[in-house]
Amino acid sequence: MARAYDPLFITSDNSPIDVPSPSSSSSMTLTKDELKRIAAYKAVDFVKSNMVLGLGTGSTAKHAVDRIGELLRQGKLVNIVGIPTSKKTQEQALSLNIPLSDLDAHPVVDLSIDGADEVDPCLNLVKGRGGSLLREKMIEGASKKFVVIVDESKMVKHIGGSKMALPVEIVPFCWKFTAERLRRVMEGYGCEAKLRLGGEKGEAFVTDNGNYIVDMYLEKDMGDLRVVSDEILRLPGVVEHGMFLDMASTVIIAGELGVKIKNKHISCIFLFFFWWVLGEREDYYAL
């Protein structure tokens, strides 16, 4: 059902926000792409001159990169250094004359802006369904602030268990062996592991880093995501997975009724802290 779009929706931080309206009508249904653009424009409000920026990948992040290019062209932003999270974003940024660098030259990134495939209530993410995840995780992990931009369809109660892909980047060497070990590790969650295919001839999709991706389709929620993350990363042959745990500082969600901003919730930090303290104690008594 079509609902009224209110560009001055009051956000969770209680500040009215002003986002570019896609048309003069105040009562309309927005397309998913318009919602993505609205979230992206709002995120670019966090960008200030002289920043080192992580430039995300995907159909949502593309709008943010376009907007940064536009503000640079207009002289409203100056002295920006962009660090692209994929070859595709690198090409886009170059076409917009955004000055680029890398983590070797700029190991600390002021702000990264990127999309996500799923976001849970503690702002844990699934990323990589578009094929980028390793460079994203390196650059966003080196960022002082990581702003995630999504349309409301990406919000989930818990990540995994949606039967949608949890991507894992693996080395091509004996990929079947690694895919089978991944499947076994994730068996308890009703897992199917499939090599991602790319080209017309049905060949494997190859990442920017020359690796393959195995998509894990999970039927059940994974419980403690950190335990699962450690199990996956312990397998030789695995390069990285698409769970971005405790990395996002802010998520901007564009929906039919307006934009919501969710900041990392203090209760999630406490939950993590207690889990960590109890974990440490268990280790201590075990010794």
Ligand SMILES: O=C[C@H](O)[C@H](O)[C@H](O)COP(=O)(O)O
């Ligand atoms: O591999 C792709 C990236 O992780 C994307 O940021 C993610 O898939 C979201 O993409 P989109 O904004 O196109 O939904």
